[in-house]
Amino acid sequence: MDNIAGQKSSLSIVSNLSVLLLVILWLVPTVGLLVSSFRDRDQIGQSGWWASMFPVEQAYRINPEPEGVQQVDGLYVLEGNVFGEGSGSVAAFGIQAREPSAADVGQTYTRFVVDVTEPDGKVDDIKLELAYPAGDAPVFPDVDEDGNKIMAETAQIDRSLTVMGNGDFSYASAKDIKRAPSVYIMAETPPEFTLINYETILGSAGMDRAFINTLTVTIPATIIPILIAAFAAYALAWMDFAGRGFLVAVVVGLLVVPLQLALVPMLTFHNKVGIGQSFLGIWLAHTGFGLPLAIYLLRNYMVGLPRDIIESAKVDGATDFQVFTKIVLPLSFPALASFAIFQFLWTWNDLLVAKVFLPSNSESWVMTVKIADDLLGSRGGDWGILAAAAFVSIAVPLFVFFAMQKYLVRGLLAGSVK
Amino acid sequence: MSPVLQGILTILIGVGGCIAYFYGSNLILDKLIFPARNDDHGRNINRATMVRPWLFLFPALFALSLYLIYPVIGSFIRSLYNRSGDTFIGLGNYVQMFSEDGFRTAFLNNVLWALVVPAAATFFGLLVAQLTDRLRWGNIAKSLIFMPMAISFVGASLIWKFVYANDPDIGIINAVRDYFGMAPIDVLQIPFWNNFFLMVILVWIQTGFAMVILSAALRGIPEETVEAAIIDGANPFQIFFKIKVPQIKGTIVVVWTTITILVLKVFDIVYAMTGGNFATEILPSYMMDFMFRDDGRATAVAFVIMLIVLPVMIWNIRQARSEMR
Known part of the structure; x- marks a missing residue:
């Protein structure tokens, strides 16, 4: 329409780009969740999900077995490969946990014990750590951090480590190597995805139970209101009786009544009649709360059905009951589907009604309650677990959404615009 | 009983109950109360037509009144009482x-x-x-x-x-x-x-x-x-x-x-x-x-x-x- 006068190119590029930007903006949070749910705890702590496609530099501590120690030039030397039987690529290494990348590969990192002369002429010995190309002689600085003069000729090796890029190392120590020494390396870890979070969440964390509970709440709470509403909608659309207009107005008014009002009185009522906090209670509650929209949507749709069909059926002797079940109900399938999706999404995603009308013990938690009241607290820092839990809870609605989007859109339109 | 079984049972009872109600009540209306035969069958059809909308509407109206209309009043009344609900305190809560x-x-x-x-x-x-x-x-x-x-x-x-x-x-x-x-x-x-x-x-x-x-x-x-x-x-x-x-x-x-x-x-x-x-x-x-x-x-x-x-x-x-x- 906008292009009739031929003003296309530049505006079209701008709108393409801005839509692209908006779509990315809208998708990024969900993608982040999805990606994070496939990463284990270490990886999430090590790099952002946006970097998950790239290798991560991670610090490792390796304790090679002290086997085959040789004595060379008065030092005990242990040689081997940091990756053991495996392979990999070392980026940097060190001999202390707080400095895992003290030296680059191909260098030797040595801790010397060396004498220094303090300004007042006193001689003391200090520990000095130096990194220098493997095979070369170390170059000592003239003074240490405190300004004391270093006497390089007195240097003794305390321990020394050389690591090559492929992981070959040589560890030397002044003392005999009896226990496994600690070697720290920084190595590139290839991108890695795991299902461990899903295993945890569906196994020990009890999300499987919550999933089944959600399903148990959702299905009856979707089907029953449809049935009840369909009959009422037919009566409001095609039957003549006094007070019809008034009832339609009441239904429209009830559309916006806040749920919050019903919580206390209805819970009290349920307790009084013996339903208490139970699945039966939540089915009834969802049925009641879903009815206004159901009746409204279905009535709007049924009113639009062609009058001829219904009247000619009546002329042929069909009763209202027959007209409803044989003609109106099959024709109203799109509206029934729309409402079914609404009610399904609403009951599946509901937290408020489940918190109030279901018992608060962990056996009856639905997924939303499980996430909000349990996981966010007890697993607050465990991002991978949280992401997996969230994704388990949104997977079914997302599937329903993409599979039946047509009906959802149709229902929204029928509910809001006329 | 496991909630799943309970759920399936509820679907069966709920759906079956709804169908039975709508079908049965219409049947009773047409065949028993206002049968379309004898002398006044015309009048009976008219009467049945007047009652039928309410049969169709009854479950929905019942649920709506109970779950949405009654709470408006019920909540308001409850809000005029104190925490334990036994003393009337007027607008005290507000x-x-x-x-x-x-x-x-x-x-x-x-x-x-x-x-x-x-x-x-x-x-x-x-x-x-x-x-x-x-x-x-x-x-x-x-x-x-x-x-x-x-x-x-x-x-x-x-x-x-x-x-x-x-x-x-x-x-x-x-x-x-x-x-x-x-x-x-x-x-x-x-x-x-x-x-x-x-x-x-x-x-x-x-x-x-x-x-x-x-x-x-x-x-x-x-x-x-x-x-x-x-x-x-x-x-x-x-x-x-x-x-x-x-x-x-x-x-x-x-x-x-x-x-x-x-x-x-x-x-x-x-x-x-x-x-x-x-x-x-x-x-x-x-x-x-x-x-x-x-x-x-x-x-x-x-x-x-x-x-x-x-x-x-x-x-x-x-x-x-x-x-x-």
């Missing part, structure tokens, strides 16, 4: 409530929510609807922006917890700050502005709703009006603001009010993100603080929400009545 800082914060925050969320969601919805209107991949784009509608508020909160996280290796916001050398901040603890970070979540969800409806409304605009404007030399912005927007004003109002009503009901986001801490409380979450502890106060808050919704309700009913005529 008086007490209005004098408290917690309620005032929740109320003001809610006003802020009700102003910002519908405005932002409608704006973005309209923007996307207009931009995707003639795009070849418009439907895919719309479907992706619509997607958050399917996600629960709790799920959405969790999704955004990842965006807002303090750790620059998890939260994008802090990752960006980190990149520019700034210290990480917890956006949910910045006074006042944290409310907006929570609103973003609801805007993210509701934009799709606004978009779908406004997009249909834009499609419904008669082409001649736009063509005429183009011939008269209007530029695209003039066409949008002076030709299209005025024609879909009614729909914009409907979208706006629908989202406003929603804002007054959603407690999940605040509950899951901050638990109402850091002065982010809104009325629905404020009410849940008292649920199970002080029913008198909880119903009073609920009734305040009802009073705020009331004008929209009246307006809706008026619209519906004028359309019926």
